[in-house]
Every structure is written in C-alpha cells, then in structure tokens.
Amino acid sequence: MAEVGARYRKKRLDRGIKARADTLFAIASYKEILYLLLPRALPVIALLILPIMLTGYWGKVLIYACMFGLLALSWDFLASCGLFSLGQALFFGLGAYVAGTLSYYLHWTPILTMPVAILGGGFLSALLLSPVLRLRGVYFAMVTLMLPLLFMKMIETTGLLGGTHGLSALAPFPNDWVARYLAVGAFIIVLFIFRRVISEDYGLVLKAIRDDDRAVMSAAINIYWRKTQALFIAGAVGAFAGAFMTHHYQFVGMTVFALDYSILPLAASALGGPGTFAGPALGSMILVPLSEALRALGGLRIALYCFILIVSVIALPEGVFHYIERKYHQFERLVRVG
Amino acid sequence: MEGETLLKVEHLGKHFGGVQAVFDVSFVLRKGEFLGMIGPNGSGKTTLVNLITGFVRPDSGKVIYRGEEITGKRPYTIAGLGIARTFQMVRLFYNLPAYKNLIIPLSSSRVKKLRGGEYGERDDVAVDLLDDMGFERDSFVPYKLAGSLPHGYLKRLDLARAMALRPDLLILDELFSGMAMSEVASTLPLIEKFHEEGLTIIMIEHRLRELFRVVDRVFVLNYGEKIADGSPQDVMNSEPVKKAYLGIEVEIK
Numbered sequence: 001m002a003e004v005g006a007r008y009r010k011k012r013l014d015r016g017i018k019a020r021a022d023t024l025f026a027i028a029s030y031k032e033i034l035y036l037l038l039p040r041a042l043p044v045i046a047l048l049i050l051p052i053m054l055t056g057y058w059g060k061v062l063i064y065a066c067m068f069g070l071l072a073l074s075w076d077f078l079a080s081c082g083l084f085s086l087g088q089a090l091f092f093g094l095g096a097y098v099a100g101t102l103s104y105y106l107h108w109t110p111i112l113t114m115p116v117a118i119l120g121g122g123f124l125s126a127l128l129l130s131p132v133l134r135l136r137g138v139y140f141a142m143v144t145l146m147l148p149l150l151f152m153k154m155i156e157t158t159g160l161l162g163g164t165h166g167l168s169a170l171a172p173f174p175n176d177w178v179a180r181y182l183a184v185g186a187f188i189i190v191l192f193i194f195r196r197v198i199s200e201d202y203g204l205v206l207k208a209i210r211d212d213d214r215a216v217m218s219a220a221i222n223i224y225w226r227k228t229q230a231l232f233i234a235g236a237v238g239a240f241a242g243a244f245m246t247h248h249y250q251f252v253g254m255t256v257f258a259l260d261y262s263i264l265p266l267a268a269s270a271l272g273g274p275g276t277f278a279g280p281a282l283g284s285m286i287l288v289p290l291s292e293a294l295r296a297l298g299g300l301r302i303a304l305y306c307f308i309l310i311v312s313v314i315a316l317p318e319g320v321f322h323y324i325e326r327k328y329h330q331f332e333r334l335v336r337v338g
Numbered sequence: 339m340e341g342e343t344l345l346k347v348e349h350l351g352k353h354f355g356g357v358q359a360v361f362d363v364s365f366v367l368r369k370g371e372f373l374g375m376i377g378p379n380g381s382g383k384t385t386l387v388n389l390i391t392g393f394v395r396p397d398s399g400k401v402i403y404r405g406e407e408i409t410g411k412r413p414y415t416i417a418g419l420g421i422a423r424t425f426q427m428v429r430l431f432y433n434l435p436a437y438k439n440l441i442i443p444l445s446s447s448r449v450k451k452l453r454g455g456e457y458g459e460r461d462d463v464a465v466d467l468l469d470d471m472g473f474e475r476d477s478f479v480p481y482k483l484a485g486s487l488p489h490g491y492l493k494r495l496d497l498a499r500a501m502a503l504r505p506d507l508l509i510l511d512e513l514f515s516g517m518a519m520s521e522v523a524s525t526l527p528l529i530e531k532f533h534e535e536g537l538t539i540i541m542i543e544h545r546l547r548e549l550f551r552v553v554d555r556v557f558v559l560n561y562g563e564k565i566a567d568g569s570p571q572d573v574m575n576s577e578p579v580k581k582a583y584l585g586i587e588v589e590i591k
Binding site: 201202220222 | 414417429431445447460
C-alpha cells in the first residue's frame with residue numbers, strides 16, 4: 001500500500017475466482033480453468049519441448065539444470081521436516097559411486113544400476129545420517145557438510161574405487177534423447193510428487209515435526225522414524241541425480257562429493273523460495289543456465305554470481321517463486337484517496 | 339477407592355544442576371481416578387509430568403504403567419501406550435487450520451490400531467472431535483488458522499489434540515491458565531464428562547476452587563517433594579499444606 005503522490009494509493013486486490021477450497025474447485029468458465037491450469041501446464045510443456053529444441057551444449061546445460069533441480073528438491077524435502085542439509089553432495093556422490101561401481105566392476109547396464117543406485121543411495125544416506133537425527137539445526141547441518149568431505153578424502157587416500165583417477169569407460173545411455181528426456185521426466189515427476197506428498201497427511205506430519213517436534217512426539221508419532229523416511233526419500237532423489245551423471249559422463253570420480261553439489265542446490269532454493277518445491281526447481285532453472293552463460297567471464301563469473309545471489313536474498317527474501325505467485329493471484333491498481 | 343492400578347510412580351527423582359526439581363516422589367493412580375495436583379510455582383509439577391511422559395529422563399525411581407515399566411522410554415512410545423498430555427504453554431501448529439492440528443495424532447499408529455477398519459476420513463474425525471470441544475462445526479472456527487484463534491480456543495485445541503489419541507490417562511498441565519472465567523466454565527464440564535466416561539485424569543491446576551469441585555483426590559508438591567495426598571478436605575486441613583501453599587490465607591484468619 002505504498003503512497004503514490006498525495007492523492008492516490010496503490011490497492012492490492014485478490015484476483016477473484018468463484019470458489020476455492022483445499023479440495024474443491026468450482027470451475028465456471030474456460031477463463032478460470034486456464035487461470036488454474038496455466039501455471040502448472042506451461043512449465044511442464046516448456047520442459048517437454050526444451051529437449052527437442054536444445055541439443056549439443058545447451059542440451060547438456062538443460063540436463064545439468066535438471067540434476068541440480070533434483071538436488072534442490074531433495075534439499076527442500078529435508079528442510080520441510082526441519083532437517084537443514086549442507087551436504088547434498090553426500091546423496092549425489094553415494095548414488096554416483098553405487099552406479100559407477102556396479103557398472104565398472106560388474107558391467108551392469110544403466111537399466112539395472114539406476115534403480116539399485118536410487119534404493120541403495122537412499123538406504124545409505126538414511127543409515128549414515130540416522131545416528132545424528134537427534135541433533136538439531138546447525139549440528140545436523142555440520143555433520144552433513146563433513147560427510148561428503150570425509151568420503152572424498154577416504155577415496156583419495158586409500159585409492160579404493162579408482163582413487164584419484166576415478167572409474168571411467170562406464171556404460172552410457174543409449175543416446176542423447178533418452179538422457180535428456182530421462183532427466184527432464186524425473187525432474188517433473190519428483191517435483192509434482194513432492195508437491196502432492198507435502199499437502200497430504202504424510203507431509204503435514206513432516207512439517208509439524210519442523211514446527212514443534214515435542215508436540216508431534218506427544219501425539220504418539222515416532223519422529224526419528226519419520227525423519228529417517230524423509231532422509232531415505234531425499235537420499236534416493238539425490239542418488240538418482242548422481243547415478244544419472246555417472247552414466248551421462250561415463251565416468252565417476254571423487255569430485256562428485258565436491259562442495260558445489262551441496263552449495264548450488266542451497267543457493268537455488270534460496271533464490272527460488274524454499275518450502276514450495278516449485279521455488280527450488282525454478283531457482284535451479286535460473287541459476288544453472290545463468291552460471292553457464294557467465295562462463296565466458298572467467299574468474300569474474302563467480303564474483304558476479306555471488307553478487308546476484310546476495311542481491312536476490314536481500315531484495316527478495318521470499319524467493320522468486322513466492323513473488324511471482326503473489327503477483328499472479330493479485331492485481332494492483334491506483335485508487336484515489338479522499 | 340477400588341479398581342486396578344493404572345499408574346505407579348516409585349521414588350522418582352530428578353535434579354537440574356544443583357536444583358532438586360523432583361525428590362523421591364511416589365504415588366499410585368487407580369483406573370478411573372481423578373487426581374488433582376497442586377503446589378506453589380516451581381514445586382516440580384511440570385517436571386513430574388515430563389518425567390511420567392518421557393520428555394525428561396529421571397535420575398532415580400520408576401514409572402510403572404499397567405504393570406509395565408515405562409521409565410526412560412521415548413515420549414512417542416509412552417503416548418502410544420495411551421498417556422496423553424496437554425502443555426502448560428500450548429504447543430500447536432499455528433500455521434495449520436485448527437482441525438488439521440488433529441491430523442497429527444490421528445495419523446499415529448495408536449489411533450490407526452484403535453479405530454481399526456471403521457476408520458473414517460481423518461478430516462471428518464478431526465472436525466467431530468473439535469465439535470465435541472465446543473468448536474461449532476458449522477462456524478468458521480474449526481477451519482481457521484490455529485494462529486488466529488483466541489487463547490481459550492488454543493487451550494481447548496491442545497486438549498482436543500490430546501483426546502484425539504483416545505488416551506487411557508490424560509494429564510492436563512494447567513489447562514485453565516490464561517483462560518477467561520467463562521471459558522473455564524464451559525471447559526470444566528467437558529473434563530468432568532471425560533471422567534464420567536471412565537477416563538483417568540491427572541490435573542495440575544492453580545484454580546483451586548474449580549479443581550476441588552471435580553477431583554477425587556489431591557496431591558500436593560512443594561520443593562519437589564510430596565507433602566500431602568488425600569481427599570480435597572483432608573489436604574486443605576493438613577498442616578504442611580497450609581504452611582507451604584495456603585499459609586498466608588490461614589494466618590489472616
């Protein structure tokens with residue numbers, strides 16, 4: 001309601017729709033159907049068309065964006081039950097190495113390694129982090145930050161699983177089309193499943209654990225078991241991204257545990273607006289292509305990239321997605337005062 | 339006072355640093371009993387509740403519920419056995435609609451088991467429960483965000499959250515604190531009704547007049563120690579209680 005001049009002020013109005021409740025949509029006209037459907041359908045259609053339009057270098061960027069998008073979604077899922085992760089690289093790396101190991105030593109095809117990596121990665125993530133589930137806030141975050149670094153150093157010093165050289169000449173995907181559509185498809189599916197799950201009773205309990213874990217405990221719900229389940233789900237999604245990149249590059253090395261895979265999903269969530277899944281997804285779709293476009297700037301790229309991030313966090317702390325959502329549902333007009 | 343023993347507390351003790359919050363407290367609670375627990379501020383009432391419900395681990399002593407030791411078990415395990423509690427400072431999910439707050443206990447395995455096959459839509463069950471608590475079903479109140487409700491409603495919502503578990507033992511930690519007289523007057527009959535239906539209740543309360551009217555037995559704590567345990571009449575007349583709790587009032591007489 002900012003003042004504009006002395007005699008006008010800005011008035012915000014909710015865009016009217018006849019009846020809207022949690023479960024009820026009264027659809028009265030095409031206009032309203034479109035109003036509800038467009039924000040969901042447009043991104044999906046765009047994502048399905050993009051793999052046709054983008055080949056070569058930008059096709060790879062699209063895949064990259066989807067993988068970081070999955071890591072960001074996995075981050076947001078953990079955050080929704082109060083687990084603040086600084087170690088998405090752990091999930092990514094575990095999936096990558098499970099797939100890589102199976103492919104290198106046992107010569108399994110991606111059709112087999114991918115599901116095993118997803119389940120195995122989720123299981124290992126839950127197993128490794130379940131002892132620290134009782135730690136809250138920054139302590140949990142610290143452990144998640146350390147674990148990928150621990151794995152990286154272990155592989156480097158022991159020389160296990162290919163050591164510093166990594167495992168190469170792994171089985172690739174049949175062709176680029178499969179790779180691009182698998183990436184985009186997984187990204188869309190996870191996004192919509194997460195958005196659905198979080199609004200169901202299951203997600204309600206997860207969010208309640210974040211808000212007040214004692215109240216949830218007094219409601220006879222084993223919060224540690226629920227958090228373990230959340231870790232498995234988030235870990236499995238992260239592991240998919242890792243396994244995918246292993247087969248896409250036909251190589252897995254210790255860089256899969258690098259800090260980039262932890263920080264970029266976090267930055268994407270901050271930019272897009274955490275808590276909605278659409279926000280982190282949007283954030284990674286902005287951030288990854290942007291950082292690729294800025295590659296020409298060389299070293300300055302990182303500085304500019306940090307600058308954009310800081311500005312967005314300060315100027316738009318709610319995140320891009322919340323801002324767009326608000327603008328979509330409201331319109332502003334000037335009204336005369338007095 | 340007949341009936342089987344539901345809860346038995348034996349020599350329970352807990353200290354925080356140098357403060358002895360609860361010291362050698364023992365008591366027995368029979369099925370269907372309505373126990374009032376009183377004591378001056380800081381006398382260890384809430385700590386005792388936390389010890390029974392597993393939120394705090396005792397240094398010494400035992401808690402036995404239905405013949406089974408539950409000392410040091412996790413809060414959710416104890417709640418799953420049928421001990422529900424409310425919190426002195428209400429603990430709710432403020433950014434959820436009121437009725438959605440009840441989805442949390444309703445999705446616990448205890449409730450699933452108890453309701454068995456005839457489990458309805460959770461949302462309907464939640465609204466039914468709130469209706470029983472005086473949230474008129476046809477008004478907007480059950481569907482409003484919990485954060486926007488007045489304090490009296492929040493207390494009753496917390497009570498509803500505990501009752502959603504279908505408990506066998508209900509522990510009310512100062513349910514009436516901060517409630518208006520009219521709200522107390524409308525909530526008290528609810529609790530009496532639960533008691534008449536066979537629910538065992540422990541009620542911590544500072545409003546003695548309301549408390550003494552409904553309870554069978556009163557239990558008095560002072561500096562973490564039990565100083566009296568008996569019928570409301572006996573407790574009111576016992577010397578240590580007069581000294582510790584009602585002292586000033588007695589001297590004026």
